[in-house]
Structures are given as C-alpha cells and as structure tokens.
Amino acid sequence: MDPFLFLLLAAIAVICALNLVVQTHPISSALSLVGVMGSLAILYLLLGAEFIAAAQMIVYAGAIMVLFIFVIMLLNAQGERLTRRGAYVKIFGVPLMALFLGLVAFVIQAALPRSEMVHFGGFTHGGPADIGRSLFTQYLLPFEVVSVLILIAIVGAIVLARKEID
Amino acid sequence: MLSSSGVPLNWYLLLSAILFCIGIAGFLYRRNVITVFMSIELMLNAVNLSFVTFSYKFQQVDGHIFTFFVMVVAAAEAAVGLAIILTVFKNRKTLQVDDINSLKN
Numbered sequence: 001m002d003p004f005l006f007l008l009l010a011a012i013a014v015i016c017a018l019n020l021v022v023q024t025h026p027i028s029s030a031l032s033l034v035g036v037m038g039s040l041a042i043l044y045l046l047l048g049a050e051f052i053a054a055a056q057m058i059v060y061a062g063a064i065m066v067l068f069i070f071v072i073m074l075l076n077a078q079g080e081r082l083t084r085r086g087a088y089v090k091i092f093g094v095p096l097m098a099l100f101l102g103l104v105a106f107v108i109q110a111a112l113p114r115s116e117m118v119h120f121g122g123f124t125h126g127g128p129a130d131i132g133r134s135l136f137t138q139y140l141l142p143f144e145v146v147s148v149l150i151l152i153a154i155v156g157a158i159v160l161a162r163k164e165i166d
Numbered sequence: 167m168l169s170s171s172g173v174p175l176n177w178y179l180l181l182s183a184i185l186f187c188i189g190i191a192g193f194l195y196r197r198n199v200i201t202v203f204m205s206i207e208l209m210l211n212a213v214n215l216s217f218v219t220f221s222y223k224f225q226q227v228d229g230h231i232f233t234f235f236v237m238v239v240a241a242a243e244a245a246v247g248l249a250i251i252l253t254v255f256k257n258r259k260t261l262q263v264d265d266i267n268s269l270k271n
Contacts, residue, residue, distance in 0.1 A: 006173045010181045017185050017208055021192035026200045033204050036185070040211055047178070047222045052230050056214075059237050064207065064244045071248045072200055075255050080198040083264050093195075097187055104183040108176055116223070117172030123222045126230055134227050135234070146238050153242035160249035 002120055005046065013039040024079040026072045030065060037061040048123030051131045178219040185212035199261050203247055210240050
C-alpha cells in the first residue's frame with residue numbers, strides 16, 4: 001500500500017508542479033500549487049508528521065494561497081507575454097537542469113547507499129504534544145524571535161500597502 | 167511483499183529534488199512576478215519535504231521544528247512580498263518582471 005500511495009502522490013505533486021510552470025494564467029498556477037501542497041501534506045502524514053501535515057494544509061494551502069489568489073484577483077492579473085530569449089537558453093536550459101538533477105540524485109545515492117524503508121507508523125513522535133514540548137523547551141528562543149518577525153512583517157505589509165496620506 | 171516493504175527513503179529525497187528543480191525552472195522561466203513568487207513557495211515546500219524525511223531517518227523531531235519555522239518565514243515573506251507587488255502595480259501598472267527595471271544601469 002505504501003509504495004502505491006507514495007507513487008500516486010508523487011505523480012500528482014510533480015504533475016501539478018509542472019503545470020504551475022507551464023500555465024500562463026496566474027490563477028491556474030495558484031491552483032496547481034494548492035495541488036502540490038495537498039499531496040505533500042499527505043506525504044507528511046506517511047512520514048509520521050501529523051502536526052506538520054495539518055499546519056501545511058492550514059497555513060500553506062489555506063492562508064498563504066488564499067492571500068495569493070486574493071492578490072491575483074485584486075490586480076486582475078492576465079496571462080503574461082513571454083519575452084524572447086537567446087538561443088543558448090533554449091538549447092542548454094533543459095539539459096543543464098537534467099544534469100543538475102542527475103548530480104543531486106547521484107549525491108543522494110552516494111550519501112545514503114543503504115536506504116532504509118519508510119513505513120507508515122515508523123515514526124510516532126510527530127504529534128502536537130511532541131512538537132510543542134520541543135518548541136517550548138529547546139527551541140524557545142527561536143520561537144519568540146519568529147513571533148517578533150511576524151509582527152514586523154505585519155507592520156511592513158500595512159506600511160507598504162496603505163494609501164499615501166499627505 | 168510489496169504491500170509490507172515500504173518506500174525507500176531516497177525516493178522522498180529524490181521527489182524533493184525534482185520539485186526543487188521545477189521551482190528553479192519556474193523562477194527563471196516565468197515573467198509574471200506573482201508566478202515567480204509562487205515558484206519560490208514551491209522551492210520552500212520541496213525543502214520542507216527534505217526536512218521531514220531526515221526527521222524520519224534520525225527519529226528526531228527537530229526537522230519538524232525547522233519545517234514549522236520555514237512555514238512561519240514563508241507566511242511573513244508572502245505578506246510582505248505581496249504588499250510590495252501591490253505597491254509596484256499601483257505605481258507601474260504592470261506585473262512583468264522585465265518592465266520593473268528601475269534599478270538597472
């Protein structure tokens with residue numbers, strides 16, 4: 001069951017990601033990105049990361065993507081016009097990307113030659129209780145710093161998007 | 167046999183690498199500033215998958231914490247970035263990254 005589920009979700013994720021790059025209208029790209037995030041959330045569940053899977057759906061697929069779609073609708077963004085590029089981009093772009101991907105795959109294979117198997121239920125410390133315990137003991141300072149970061153981001157967004165008052 | 171064998175750990179890392187490469191391609195290929203931004207989010211998601219996979223490998227929860235922080239930073243980045251896009255659109259009436267070149271030369 002596990003390999004079948006993984007392959008299905010991986011295929012959905014890759015196809016949606018490719019669709020994100022290929023589509024010319026931003027709304028289509030945004031919906032493809034939601035598909036990627038949803039399939040990744042289920043993959044997180046397979047890896048035993050329950051809290052992260054829930055946060056992925058709520059924060060990413062919910063809040064952030066709604067913000068994106070909100071802005072796309074607000075700006076009435078149309079399909080883009082593609083600019084002309086040099087010939088070397090067309091010739092070398094895809095092969096160089098494939099080369100980079102092959103290199104990464106080689107490094108992964110070399111670093112983890114005896115890859116262990118991932119079973120559903122093989123890692124059971126990903127629930128909210130364990131995350132919270134780690135977050136509020138070992139990672140307390142980063143947690144507080146990140147709350148300040150969020151506050152700064154809120155203030156910055158308000159300052160950037162407000163109307164000029166003379 | 168197949169039903170109980172599970173999935174090799176490397177496959178998750180490979181999926182992460184593939185998604186990251188597609189994100190890079192979108193970042194370089196697309197000309198719409200919102201889609202470029204979404205490609206960055208795709209790359210962040212790919213890295214998150216790597217974090218969670220290594221968290222499984224080492225049987226520790228630290229990778230999940232890092233993923234949590236990446237999500238928080240992505241949320242802050244989306245808020246500020248989209249506000250910048252709104253401001254640019256208000257002043258320039260365009261979303262093409264080629265037209266937004268006042269810092270060039």
